[in-house]
Amino acid sequence: MRCHCISPHSNCRSVFTCSACTSLCVVCFKFCRPNQLFQMSDKGGKAGSLLSSKGSLKGKDDSAAKAKARKVQFSTEGLESIMSNGAKSGGKDKVANGGKSSAAKDPHQNEHRVDQELPENFKCLMDCEAAVMLQGIQDHMVMLSRDPAIKIPASFDKGLHYAKSSSKHSNPESVRNILEPLKNHGLTESEICVIANVYPETADVVFALLPSLKGKRGINSQPIEDSMNELAKLKQPM
Amino acid sequence: MFLKVQLPWNVIIAAENLKPGSLMLQRAILIRLLSDFAVKKATKDMGYFLAVTTLDKIGEGKVRQHTGDVLFPVIFNAVTFKVFKGEVLEGVVHKVLKHGVFLRIGPIENAYLSSSKMPGYVYVLGENPYFMSQKNHKIAKDVVVRVVVIGTKWMEAEREFQALVGLEGDYLGPISSPDM
Numbered sequence: 001m002r003c004h005c006i007s008p009h010s011n012c013r014s015v016f017t018c019s020a021c022t023s024l025c026v027v028c029f030k031f032c033r034p035n036q037l038f039q040m041s042d043k044g045g046k047a048g049s050l051l052s053s054k055g056s057l058k059g060k061d062d063s064a065a066k067a068k069a070r071k072v073q074f075s076t077e078g079l080e081s082i083m084s085n086g087a088k089s090g091g092k093d094k095v096a097n098g099g100k101s102s103a104a105k106d107p108h109q110n111e112h113r114v115d116q117e118l119p120e121n122f123k124c125l126m127d128c129e130a131a132v133m134l135q136g137i138q139d140h141m142v143m144l145s146r147d148p149a150i151k152i153p154a155s156f157d158k159g160l161h162y163a164k165s166s167s168k169h170s171n172p173e174s175v176r177n178i179l180e181p182l183k184n185h186g187l188t189e190s191e192i193c194v195i196a197n198v199y200p201e202t203a204d205v206v207f208a209l210l211p212s213l214k215g216k217r218g219i220n221s222q223p224i225e226d227s228m229n230e231l232a233k234l235k236q237p238m
Numbered sequence: 239m240f241l242k243v244q245l246p247w248n249v250i251i252a253a254e255n256l257k258p259g260s261l262m263l264q265r266a267i268l269i270r271l272l273s274d275f276a277v278k279k280a281t282k283d284m285g286y287f288l289a290v291t292t293l294d295k296i297g298e299g300k301v302r303q304h305t306g307d308v309l310f311p312v313i314f315n316a317v318t319f320k321v322f323k324g325e326v327l328e329g330v331v332h333k334v335l336k337h338g339v340f341l342r343i344g345p346i347e348n349a350y351l352s353s354s355k356m357p358g359y360v361y362v363l364g365e366n367p368y369f370m371s372q373k374n375h376k377i378a379k380d381v382v383v384r385v386v387v388i389g390t391k392w393m394e395a396e397r398e399f400q401a402l403v404g405l406e407g408d409y410l411g412p413i414s415s416p417d418m
Contacts, residue, residue: 121244122284125317130240133317137289149269151276152289155345159288159319162344163240165382166328190322193239198326198384200409208408209326209386 124193128172131163168199169234178230185223187213203228239325241318243284244294246311247271251299253306267296267310275316280399282392285320286345319344321401325387328413329403331379334367339377341385341403348400351377351385355404375412383412 125133137144138160144150169175179192187195191210200206203225207213213224249270251263272290280286297311321327321343329341329349338352353361359369359377368378377383385403392399405411 123242125240125242127240130317133291134289137291149273151273153276153287154279155286155319156288158342158345159240159286159317162319165330190239194326197239205409209410 124189126167126169126172126175126193126196127163128167128169128175128196131160131167132172134160134163166197169196171234174234175231178227178234182223182227187224199231200228201232239320239322239327240288241285241320242291242315243318244313244315245284246313247274249274249310249312250302250307251310253308264296267312268293271312271314279397280345282394285318285399288317288319288345291315291317321346321349321387321390321399323387323389326384326410327387327403328382328384331377331381331383334369334377334379336361336363336367339369339383341383343401343403346399346401349385349387349403350400351383351403351405355388355402355406357406359405371411377412381412384410386410 134156137156141152144152175196179196182192182195183189191213194210195206198205198209200209203221206224206228207221249267251266251270271293275287275290278287292315293312294315295313297313299308299310301308327343329343329351331339332342332347333340336353338350338354338356340347341349341351343349353359353369356369356377358371358373359375360371362368362370366379368376370376383405385405386407388402388404390399390401
């Protein structure tokens with residue numbers, strides 16, 4: 001691993017990644033040129049540090065940083081466009097004030113861009129899958145809480161409660177098996193997760209809630225209907 | 239929605255925790271990682287940090303000059319929660335006001351559903367106020383409502399998200415609990 005500072009230090013021979021806030025290279029103790037959206041002052045590496053060795057991103061970010069002044073250095077390019085979009089809309093003092101800003105009249109008009117916002121090392125989880133994972137940790141909580149040094153995040157309880165209450169399937173694997181083939185019909189991972197979380201009864205509900213699919217309706221309505229039928233079977237055990 | 243993320247972090251171990259014996263060292267690294275993770279609470283990019291699931295790799299430690307600490311690069315998997323624009327979610331109403339309601343969606347305490355985004359609903363004043371639609375659908379405290387996220391806002395100072403949600407669209411609104 002080479003030093004991933006945007007301007008590699010000439011005498012930085014060692015191989016280490018800067019801490020993600022890129023404030024200080026821990027090897028050569030020189031300040032990197034900041035090129036990231038987050039100026040996190042606290043220590044600890046963050047996802048901003050480059051996971052994959054995308055040395056080419058360095059040069060691109062350099063000019064982009066000057067142009068946009070706010071970027072996140074992730075390994076996928078798609079994130080950059082979303083983040084710059086976020087930076088722009090941040091300037092417009094956006095939606096928390098009432099949602100009448102650009103193109104927010106009908107939120108469904110905005111294409112569902114969840115998956116475009118996620119870099120490669122992020123994976124969408126269905127609520128039922130998350131519930132299983134978090135419950136597993138909860139089961140060990142008694143043992144974990146005996147050690148005062150172990151800290152659990154404050155949001156853990158709320159996340160667990162939400163996952164359990166919104167999880168409508170008892171068997172995440174079977175749901176995953178039913179919905180996974182839809183990827184071959186043009187659905188993205190995030191769309192599949194939204195479908196699983198909502199647990200629609202018919203394909204009409206799917207198309208109503210995911211307008212990004214409407215453009216492809218003629219092509220893949222049948223597989224979706226088939227999947228919905230199979231999901232409905234899960235509701236009533238045979 | 240919930241996300242599973244793989245993250246590289248740098249964990250700094252103070253010199254006094256560096257005892258001989260790799261097990262104690264691994265424990266110290268893990269404890270420190272969990273502590274940093276818990277303190278972090280949330281980031282704009284990954285959402286709310288919920289739990290560390292696995293620790294994939296602990297890299298070679300580098301000694302920091304002048305302080306004597308050792309910095310270990312670690313790679314771990316974690317579960318986080320983040321809402322996205324356009325996502326369909328279910329929230330629980332916890333406050334009803336004249337111009338809208340506040341919902342709780344997982345770790346997000348304040349997802350605001352404005353009355354202007356509740357077509358067909360009118361405010362009904364009372365000791366326990368609520369919103370009622372023409373079809374007698376009620377949005378009151380502790381009711382689960384399926385909403386679409388119109389926008390999100392990251393509050394750096396409080397390290398939390400706020401969301402603006404709406405009911406404009408088909409199949410959105412209060413949902414009744416299914417019969418089991």
